[in-house]
Amino acid sequence: QVQLVESGGGLVQAGGSLRLSCAASGRTFSSYPMGWFRQAPGKEREFVASISIGGSTFYAGSVKGRFTISRDNAKNTLNLQMNSLEPEDTAIYYCAAKTGAATNWRWYETTYWGQGTQVTVSS
Numbered sequence: 001q002v003q004l005v006e007s008g009g010g011l012v013q014a015g016g017s018l019r020l021s022c023a024a025s026g027r028t029f030s031s032y033p034m035g036w037f038r039q040a041p042g043k044e045r046e047f048v049a050s051i052s053i054g055g056s057t058f059y060a061g062s063v064k065g066r067f068t069i070s071r072d073n074a075k076n077t078l079n080l081q082m083n084s085l086e087p088e089d090t091a092i093y094y095c096a097a098k099t100g101a102a103t104n105w106r107w108y109e110t111t112y113w114g115q116g117t118q119v120t121v122s123s
Contacts, residue, residue, distance in 0.1 A: 002026045002112045004095045009117030016085050016121070022078040022095030022114055030073040033102035036080050037110075038091035038119075045107045048093070049080060052102035062088075085121045092116040 003025040012018050020036070035050035049069040050058045057069050068081040078095055095114035098105065 002028065002032065002097050004097065004112055004114035006093065006095045006114045006117040009093060009119045011120045011122065012085055014085060014087055014121055014123050017081070017083045018085065018119060020080040020082065020093055020095075020117060020119075022080075024076045024078065024095075024097070026076075029076040029097075032097040032099065032111075033105075034069075034071055034078045035096045035098070035102065035105055035110075036069065036078075037094045037096055037107055038089075039094070039116075040091040043091075045094070047105050047107070050102040050105050051078070056102065058103055058105075082119070085119075087121045087123045089119060090121050091119060093119050 005023045008020040033052050036048040037045050039045040051069045051071050066084045070079045094116045096110045097112040098110050
């Protein structure tokens with residue numbers, strides 16, 4: 001069992017930055033691929049970024065070059081650095097863990113979800 005708790009969301013102006021963190025419980029954090037998803041009102045939950053057990057990273061096209069995912073296995077923490085934020089990035093951001101590969105991650109493949117943190121980007 002893995003429990004995930006996100007933090008770091010908030011309100012920021014377009015062009016600004018935010019850093020999201022996800023604290024994971026349990027001793028097996030390092031054995032899970034980890035990722036971030038987001039869901040805007042009226043839209044499906046979508047993949048943002050993921051990181052494999054070995055540290056390989058994968059990004060949605062809409063955030064590539066602006067967002068950076070990282071993990072600290074010693075601290076059981078997952079991070080998402082978000083730069084050059086756009087109003088279209090406004091959503092609830094969820095931390096996620098799964099078994100298997102970190103690539104081509106569909107939301108229904110997720111094993112564990114956090115409760116989400118709101119990110120709002122004003123224009």
